[in-house]
Amino acid sequence: MSPAPHALPDTLRATACALTVAALSACVAPGVGEPAQPTQAPTTLAPTTQAPTTKRASTTRTPAAQGASQLMWAALNQGDYAAIDRVLQALQAAYLQDPADATTAANIGFVQMWRVSESARNGKPDPSVLANVATARRFLEESVALDGSDARRQGFRASTRLAEGAMHRDPALQRLGAADMQDAVRAWPQFNLFTLARNLGGAPAGSKTLQQAIDALWQAQDLCIGGTLPRHDPDMRPYMGLQTGEGLNRVCWNSAIAPHNFEGFFLDWGDLLVKSGDAATARKIYANAKLSQDYGTWPWRELLEARIRDADVNVARFAAPADAPQYVPIGRGSPIACVSCHQK
């Protein structure tokens, strides 16, 4: 039913560094964007699932686990980045009580990735996020092994494998992540094509990979509208009636847990188009964010309006190397990488 995904593994391998923290020097140094090639290429891809866990997933949640989940959502919905350590304390305490709660495990992974993704808030590269990526991967693997029914979590797991694989320059882990991502896209393309685009979007301006990130977003949006969004006039107005809170397409719209998903999605998409040099199409894509019935309460609407105004000058800023003075981080490297969609 879903369209055949692009040839993801090669693409992901070529640019895996792009998906680590943009500021990490290991990834921004010129010529280091390519992961080390294995001396001997394995003939088969590593399986996308790890050895089966002998643990059985809990079917009920402890009060501590429920409380910790609530703390996480409150922090994310308030954009309270400073609360991360406190949230992790609660989640980890809950996990120690019940290490078979797949949601608690996933939440630890999510919060660790929040810390990593928005570490640009701190203004300078933070090498300590390496440990956060490793922890996130461990817990998302645990979560998906316990309960593999949620393709959104699989997409997150793939991201952490790719990110950690890039940091270690470990081609096997990167291949595992790429295959995992391909499966996740197949299972829930409306959601995971965005996850994929986030992973590819750090690729250099002018690269095929950056174009593939942009193509993934067109493809996701085509699925959301059940048609083809006109490439030269991508106006969402005719499709706003398709809004739904049900089924796979619910992730195309705003919801309680992603209260400004629609706005954040078009912000990210416009940013990638600007980075690729196409400011004219970017302006039209950005403008779609304003069609959301929640636009008036979106904390980042002034930023979006500045993006529309400054699209031409931003081409050089978004495309600059991460150590250049004019560089402005976008997408996964931006200080609002998660809260653009999740903050109320």
Ligand code: HEC
């Ligand atoms: C483009 C908007 C967007 C961005 C950016 C975004 N998310 Fe989400 N997120 C969503 C949507 C949409 C969903 C799924 C909503 C649904 O299932 O109805 C979601 C789901 C989630 C969930 C719930 C998953 C579950 O298992 O219940 C968590 C947690 C989460 N995101 C955390 C994050 C973190 C951490 C980041 C930053 C690394 C992030 N999100 C970035 C839109 C976004």
